[in-house]
Amino acid sequence: MAKSARFQVDPRLATLLGESYRSSEHALKELVDNAWDADAHEVDIQLPAPMTNDPIVIRDDGTGMTEQEVRSEYLKVASDRRSRKGEETLSLKRRIKGRKGIGKFAGLMAASTMVMETQAHGKRTGLVIRKEDLLDSRQDLEKIDLPLTTSECDERDHGTTITLTDLNQALAFPTAERLRELLVLEYGRRSDFTIRVNGEALAIEDIPGEAFTERAQLQAEGPVKLSLTFAEGKRPLKHPGVVVRVGGKVVGKPIYFGLDEDEEVPGKLLKKVYGEIEADGLAADVTPDWGAIIENSTGFKAVETWAREQLKEKLNKVFVRQMSLAKARLQQEIDRRLAGLPEHRRRFAEAALQRVLTKFYGESEERRGTVINVMLDAFERDEYWAVIQAIEVARHQGVATFADALGQFGLVDMAVIGLQTRRRLEILDRLDELMTRPDTQEKELHQVIERNLWLLEGDFTLLSSNQTVATILKKWADKEFTGDRAKKRPDLLLCAMLTGRHLLIEFKEPGHSIDRDDETQATKYRDDLRRHFDPLEVLVIGGRAATSVDANWRPPGLHVRSYAAVVSAARARLGWLLDQLTNDQQAA
Ligand SMILES: Nc1ncnc2c1ncn2[C@@H]1O[C@H](COP(=O)(O)OP(=O)(O)O)[C@@H](O)[C@H]1O
Numbered sequence: 001m002a003k004s005a006r007f008q009v010d011p012r013l014a015t016l017l018g019e020s021y022r023s024s025e026h027a028l029k030e031l032v033d034n035a036w037d038a039d040a041h042e043v044d045i046q047l048p049a050p051m052t053n054d055p056i057v058i059r060d061d062g063t064g065m066t067e068q069e070v071r072s073e074y075l076k077v078a079s080d081r082r083s084r085k086g087e088e089t090l091s092l093k094r095r096i097k098g099r100k101g102i103g104k105f106a107g108l109m110a111a112s113t114m115v116m117e118t119q120a121h122g123k124r125t126g127l128v129i130r131k132e133d134l135l136d137s138r139q140d141l142e143k144i145d146l147p148l149t150t151s152e153c154d155e156r157d158h159g160t161t162i163t164l165t166d167l168n169q170a171l172a173f174p175t176a177e178r179l180r181e182l183l184v185l186e187y188g189r190r191s192d193f194t195i196r197v198n199g200e201a202l203a204i205e206d207i208p209g210e211a212f213t214e215r216a217q218l219q220a221e222g223p224v225k226l227s228l229t230f231a232e233g234k235r236p237l238k239h240p241g242v243v244v245r246v247g248g249k250v251v252g253k254p255i256y257f258g259l260d261e262d263e264e265v266p267g268k269l270l271k272k273v274y275g276e277i278e279a280d281g282l283a284a285d286v287t288p289d290w291g292a293i294i295e296n297s298t299g300f301k302a303v304e305t306w307a308r309e310q311l312k313e314k315l316n317k318v319f320v321r322q323m324s325l326a327k328a329r330l331q332q333e334i335d336r337r338l339a340g341l342p343e344h345r346r347r348f349a350e351a352a353l354q355r356v357l358t359k360f361y362g363e364s365e366e367r368r369g370t371v372i373n374v375m376l377d378a379f380e381r382d383e384y385w386a387v388i389q390a391i392e393v394a395r396h397q398g399v400a401t402f403a404d405a406l407g408q409f410g411l412v413d414m415a416v417i418g419l420q421t422r423r424r425l426e427i428l429d430r431l432d433e434l435m436t437r438p439d440t441q442e443k444e445l446h447q448v449i450e451r452n453l454w455l456l457e458g459d460f461t462l463l464s465s466n467q468t469v470a471t472i473l474k475k476w477a478d479k480e481f482t483g484d485r486a487k488k489r490p491d492l493l494l495c496a497m498l499t500g501r502h503l504l505i506e507f508k509e510p511g512h513s514i515d516r517d518d519e520t521q522a523t524k525y526r527d528d529l530r531r532h533f534d535p536l537e538v539l540v541i542g543g544r545a546a547t548s549v550d551a552n553w554r555p556p557g558l559h560v561r562s563y564a565a566v567v568s569a570a571r572a573r574l575g576w577l578l579d580q581l582t583n584d585q586q587a588a
């Protein structure tokens with residue numbers, strides 16, 4: 001007699017499936033994928049504040065589901081949606097992300113209770129899934145009763161909200177930052193799909209930078225499209241590189257097509273690349289978990305070769321342009337300082353600066369400012385030229401190889417920078433001492449800082465003081481603080497900044513905390529002096545900001561620093577530079 005048999009599905013399977021994600025952020029992404037598949041335009045993810053019992057809420061404005069759909073589709077385990085409903089979404093023709101029919105369990109990785117509420121066609125359907133019930137049940141998965149509710153809602157309402165409560169305390173809570181990084185990789189450049197995490201939309205389209213798009217038709221692999229953005233800004237990208245997208249879905253990690261091994265490529269710039277390459281022709285070469293492209297894929301080799309060439313060309317283009325831009329911004333100050341040098345020295349100095357700037361390419365403007373400033377100082381000192389001259393003499397005496405080697409590696413420049421940096425660190429030590437002595441007057445600190453404006457470099461690139469500016473300031477103060485007001489005369493210094501701006505510095509005693517009255521005073525001086533110098537910013541340096549003062553409520557263009565902060569920031573910059581030099585020597 002012919003009999004039949006049936007699989008029995010242990011309910012634990014559901015929680016096992018939910019736990020197969022690498023992190024809770026990966027799990028949440030699965031729920032975002034569901035919103036995408038539901039043709040949502042917006043997804044709002046609310047993460048709990050640390051140390052609270054708040055839930056995680058994922059709300060989308062997609063099609064939602066009717067009770068019937070909840071029963072027949074949502075609750076269907078491991079059914080392939082694409083064979084059921086096709087490769088594309090109904091109205092927006094998006095490529096479906098869901099494929100395994102298990103995404104809904106992802107929420108159970110992070111939480112013990114998952115509430116799903118969905119609205120479609122005037123009906124609201126609610127469903128509660130408890131991990132405990134699944135784990136404790138002795139029955140088959142399909143025999144477990146899940147509480148389901150229905151009610152009326154507005155005909156126009158549609159969308160689904162997943163609420164995850166009783167979060168798994170053993171697990172690292174999902175962080176907004178990590179989740180955004182993850183989502184941006186896949187959804188960052190979609191204009192029809194806005195994702196907000198804690199109320200803030202992902203902002204990859206806003207990443208400022210130079211962008212390129214290249215397309216090609218490869219022989220066997222079909223159409224490929226490469227999009228690249230060279231991100232601006234000082235913050236390093238968390239996931240730089242180019243992701244491969246096959247069938248709309250990202251495969252594996254960002255890559256550089258081997259250019260990270262190429263010595264000719266400026267590595268710092270490479271780390272600014274954010275891009276993707278679409279190569280649907282590689283679909284057959286993707287591993288089943290969509291985690292990588294299978295090794296030895298000849299199709300991928302072809303795509304890679306094309307992409308490497310494109311990327312390298314763009315890198316060079318951007319590099320050349322950014323180098324000259326970076327120089328142009330600093331050029332005014334460089335020219336001014338070099339103008340004081342005799343002609344033959346000037347040409348040499350220009351070449352040396354160029355060499356050093358190339359070496360420090362990709363560092364922040366602030367850091368390049370530090371390097372240039374140190375170099376310019378060195379040029380103004382005779383010992384630099386003494387070294388250069390010694391090398392020239394050596395060259396003529398036939399000790400050429402050594403001298404050439406020195407010149408080639410820029411070791412002279414580096415050595416001089418090193419010397420100069422150490423000298424500056426000594427100045428910082430002196431300032432430290434001065435600052436902490438109880439009887440120090442603001443006048444003394446004023447003198448040291450005026451003679452060493454590089455101290456303020458981090459925030460104000462390439463400051464300089466000159467006679468004209470000083471005279472105008474003095475005239476104003478003489479007029480303003482006469483008679484009994486003379487005692488109130490502030491200790492001021494006016495500096496020219498790069499790009500025509502000016503900075504008014506007011507020095508306070510190192511023991512004095514800067515309060516609102518000081519800020520108001522300083523702003524008033526600035527407003528008075530604006531007639532002569534506009535734009536004009538003002539910096540008050542003193543003990544530190546009074547504890548009662550909220551730095552967020554400060555008028556624009558007003559800066560407050562403590563002497564200690566100035567010293568420690570300068571120390572950090574110089575420390576970095578010394579580190580660079582040491583590494584450089586070792587590499588050479
Ligand atoms: N946010 C949602 N909005 C509308 N329908 C959804 C949503 N989440 C899930 N569904 C429905 O439930 C089904 C099962 O989802 P899931 O377990 O993630 O598997 P898959 O996405 O692989 O089909 C989906 O195919 C879809 O029909």
Ligand SMILES: [Mg+2]
Nearest residue numbers: 033034098103
């Ligand atoms: Mg899914």
